[in-house]
Amino acid sequence: MLKVENISVSYGHIEALKGISFTVEAGEIVALIGSNGAGKTTTLSTISGLLRPASGRIVWKGEDIQKAAVETIVASGLAHCPEGRRIFPGLTVLENLISGTASRPNRKAEIDEDLALVFDLFPRLKERIKQGGWSLSGGEQQMLAIGRALMSRPSLLMLDEPSLGLAPIVIEQVFERIVELNKRTGLAVLLVEQNSAMALEVASRAFVLETGTVTLSGPAATLANDPRIREAYLGG
Numbered sequence: 001m002l003k004v005e006n007i008s009v010s011y012g013h014i015e016a017l018k019g020i021s022f023t024v025e026a027g028e029i030v031a032l033i034g035s036n037g038a039g040k041t042t043t044l045s046t047i048s049g050l051l052r053p054a055s056g057r058i059v060w061k062g063e064d065i066q067k068a069a070v071e072t073i074v075a076s077g078l079a080h081c082p083e084g085r086r087i088f089p090g091l092t093v094l095e096n097l098i099s100g101t102a103s104r105p106n107r108k109a110e111i112d113e114d115l116a117l118v119f120d121l122f123p124r125l126k127e128r129i130k131q132g133g134w135s136l137s138g139g140e141q142q143m144l145a146i147g148r149a150l151m152s153r154p155s156l157l158m159l160d161e162p163s164l165g166l167a168p169i170v171i172e173q174v175f176e177r178i179v180e181l182n183k184r185t186g187l188a189v190l191l192v193e194q195n196s197a198m199a200l201e202v203a204s205r206a207f208v209l210e211t212g213t214v215t216l217s218g219p220a221a222t223l224a225n226d227p228r229i230r231e232a233y234l235g236g
Contacts, residue, residue: 007056031199034209079154100151118147139170196233
């Protein structure tokens with residue numbers, strides 16, 4: 001479904017990504033793990049068109065997209081839920097969700113169907129449908145950000161640090177919904193996450209990024225038991 005081939009990205013003279021490659025197949029959850037500054041967020045931003053690679057290819061559903069406009073990429077079924085949630089100020093929960101439909105035809109029946117899915121996954125959002133999105137708790141804002149991304153009807157959802165700043169019990173709830181969504185709809189997920197233990201628990205495959213380079217890859221369960229991963233990311 002998604003093939004990243006040898007992409008390099010620089011910020012001025014600083015090379016953030018150094019020829020990384022990986023794939024995401026239909027219906028699977030793939031994790032990108034690594035420490036701060038490893039290049040995880042840069043990777044997602046490059047795939048979604050917010051950054052342009054200096055070299056390499058990004059192939060999405062058989063088409064090169066490394067030069068495509070952001071709105072074209074979203075309309076093609078690739079959604080990016082950014083780090084920090086980025087809830088629109090001044091908009092209600094419902095208005096934030098509806099903003100996620102900007103890239104698709106405005107068919108009320110389909111939008112109502114997608115809202116029903118979001119509210120089924122995240123009942124708290126339905127309870128707070130008229131409340132300002134910025135006034136929600138951190139966990140509720142993360143649910144809203146994921147719900148907004150789902151409103152574009154993606155076939156691949158990219159999640160950037162969904163556990164950031166959340167209490168452990170809320171992190172569990174968010175990850176449970178991610179797994180449920182994947183199982184119920186077959187939605188593929190590319191997950192960037194510093195909580196490596198949780199990421200490896202829910203993913204089928206994983207790639208380890210270190211200073212802009214993929215250093216390890218394989219089945220998530222295998223990496224979770226790799227002594228190098230346990231020492232560096234899982235607390236020994």
